Amino acid sequence: MSIMKLFSKKSIIFYSVLGAITALIIAPLIRSLIDYSVTTEILITTAIIIPMYAVITRLFKKYL
Numbered sequence: 001m002s003i004m005k006l007f008s009k010k011s012i013i014f015y016s017v018l019g020a021i022t023a024l025i026i027a028p029l030i031r032s033l034i035d036y037s038v039t040t041e042i043l044i045t046t047a048i049i050i051p052m053y054a055v056i057t058r059l060f061k062k063y064l
Contacts, residue, residue: 018056022049 005011030045 014060018053022052026052 027045027049030048031041034041034044036044
């Protein structure tokens with residue numbers, strides 16, 4: 001993805017919506033399913049969310 005496409009209006013809206021869904025729904029759901037220390041929960045949640053972003057970006061690449 002080029003720098004110009006990264007800052008396009010569609011791309012900014014896409015990542016804003018994806019970030020909101022992640023922060024409000026997915027991350028709390030993952031953290032509620034595991035019962036570890038906060039640091040461990042954040043590491044596990046991050047290990048799930050970053051690949052999720054990569055997969056979703058590849059799936060929607062033609063729309064960005």
